[in-house]
Amino acid sequence: MMKYCAYQDRCHKEVKDKLIEIEVYGDDIDELMIILVAENFLDEERFARSFARGKFRIKKWGRWKIKQELKKKRISEYCIKKAMEELDEYDYEGQLRALLIKKAAVLRETDQFKRKGKLAKFAQSKGFESGLIWTILKDGSEEWDSR
DSSP states (O other): OHHHHHHSOOOHHHHHHHHHHTTOOTHHHHHHHHHHHHTTSOOHHHHHHHHHHHHHHTSOOOHHHHHHHHHHTTOOHHHHHHHHTTSOHHHHHHHHHHHHHHHHHHOOOOOHHHHHHHHHHHHHHTTOOHHHHHHHHHHTGGGGSOO
């Protein structure tokens, strides 16, 4: 299990699921979990921070989607809050703007109202907040015009 945790950061749920998969049950799971935490192979806050950074940088996810996935993995609110600190506001808005520009370039919709609606729906599906999406869409009106 140390090798499993050393390969990449894992959350408690993933480790427990893996232990059950290899048919380890009951008190043995608890004992192994205690050892992994004590030896610093398992750290929920470290996992949450690296998860947030990775999903933001690689998958281009927004805060909402990252938070939902962390909740699915049963990460504490404290660790989720710490993970959100990893997302720089300037980079976050820049990432959203870049996603919208890229999507706008491939949209065929010519009606500006529908076009912006499709862009907003796309950004929401990536986990970005509606208020921020609409602020950016209103600020850069000429960028979203059909080409």
